[in-house]
Amino acid sequence: MPLKTFLDYLRFERRFSPHTIVAYQKDITQFSDFLMKQYDNNSLTIVSHQQVRSWIIYLLDLGLTSASINRKLASLKAIYRFYLKRGLIKTNPMTKVIGPKNSKRLAVYIHQDELENLFEKVKFSEDYEGKRDRLILEVLYQTGMRRAELLELKVEDVSVKRNEIRVLGKRMKERIIPVNVALIKQIQTFLVDRNHYLTEIIDKDYLILTKRGKKVYPKLIYNVVKKYLTSVSTVEQKGPHTLRHSFATHLSENGADLNAIKTMLGHNNLAATQIYTNNTIQRLKEVYTQSHPKAKSK
Numbered sequence: 001m002p003l004k005t006f007l008d009y010l011r012f013e014r015r016f017s018p019h020t021i022v023a024y025q026k027d028i029t030q031f032s033d034f035l036m037k038q039y040d041n042n043s044l045t046i047v048s049h050q051q052v053r054s055w056i057i058y059l060l061d062l063g064l065t066s067a068s069i070n071r072k073l074a075s076l077k078a079i080y081r082f083y084l085k086r087g088l089i090k091t092n093p094m095t096k097v098i099g100p101k102n103s104k105r106l107a108v109y110i111h112q113d114e115l116e117n118l119f120e121k122v123k124f125s126e127d128y129e130g131k132r133d134r135l136i137l138e139v140l141y142q143t144g145m146r147r148a149e150l151l152e153l154k155v156e157d158v159s160v161k162r163n164e165i166r167v168l169g170k171r172m173k174e175r176i177i178p179v180n181v182a183l184i185k186q187i188q189t190f191l192v193d194r195n196h197y198l199t200e201i202i203d204k205d206y207l208i209l210t211k212r213g214k215k216v217y218p219k220l221i222y223n224v225v226k227k228y229l230t231s232v233s234t235v236e237q238k239g240p241h242t243l244r245h246s247f248a249t250h251l252s253e254n255g256a257d258l259n260a261i262k263t264m265l266g267h268n269n270l271a272a273t274q275i276y277t278n279n280t281i282q283r284l285k286e287v288y289t290q291s292h293p294k295a296k297s298k
Contacts, residue, residue: 044079
């Protein structure tokens with residue numbers, strides 16, 4: 001059975017997002033290439049758990065993190081459950097496979113004062129791209145949405161009357177994020193400016209467009225975020241997900257209920273959201289160490 005059949009199953013029956021489907025396809029193709037190169041095996045239906053384990057070792061040798069490897073293993077688990085259900089294999093090779101243990105790392109985020117500097121002191125150009133870039137940063141930080149979600153955000157998803165933005169997340173799961181009046185007005189002004197600056201608007205349904213009037217692409221969003229975060233912060237990771245982490249961490253720091261943060265982020269379970277309370281605790285420790293007269297006593 002070709003890989004396309006499995007991907008169609010994800011697309012039409014499981015209703016996975018296009019971004020997730022591309023990730024699954026990439027992971028499974030990489031494993032298939034490994035099988036061919038190492039074992040001269042061109043069939044995904046004839047695979048042992050030892051071969052999967054050897055792929056894990058190969059990925060570790062390449063320097064991939066445990067989180068990245070476990071994500072790839074999740075793709076294999078999905079396709080082999082699919083094969084077993086369709087009767088293409090008798091035993092699932094993934095049942096004897098255990099992924100590497102994920103290390104508990106704090107989410108990287110930008111401090112509140114640094115983001116205040118970004119929006120209050122950094123100068124954005126007055127042309128279309130400057131206005132668009134600022135809106136990209138504002139929307140990502142004020143909603144915590146993922147880059148893939150921003151790419152798919154449409155004009156009709158912004159509710160002016162209710163001060164809300166509708167987001168279509170992973171597995172086509174819809175959520176509503178409340179925003180302030182200032183952001184809604186900024187979006188309205190941007191749409192007027194968009195019509196003024198762009199000579200042609202091709203993908204008019206989408207909120208964020210290139211200067212040629214087309215739907216933006218992932219690399220553009222990443223480059224914009226990295227460019228401006230570099231001007232205010234020294235953190236190593238400066239991509240769109242860092243703004244998502246910042247959104248959640250700042251909510252937690254300011255006393256937001258964890259379940260509310262979970263809902264706004266679109267997490268399926270609370271465990272994924274609890275990392276941001278760890279950020280808050282770590283920040284409290286830093287403040288204590290720096291400020292309390294007894295903190296450095298031995």
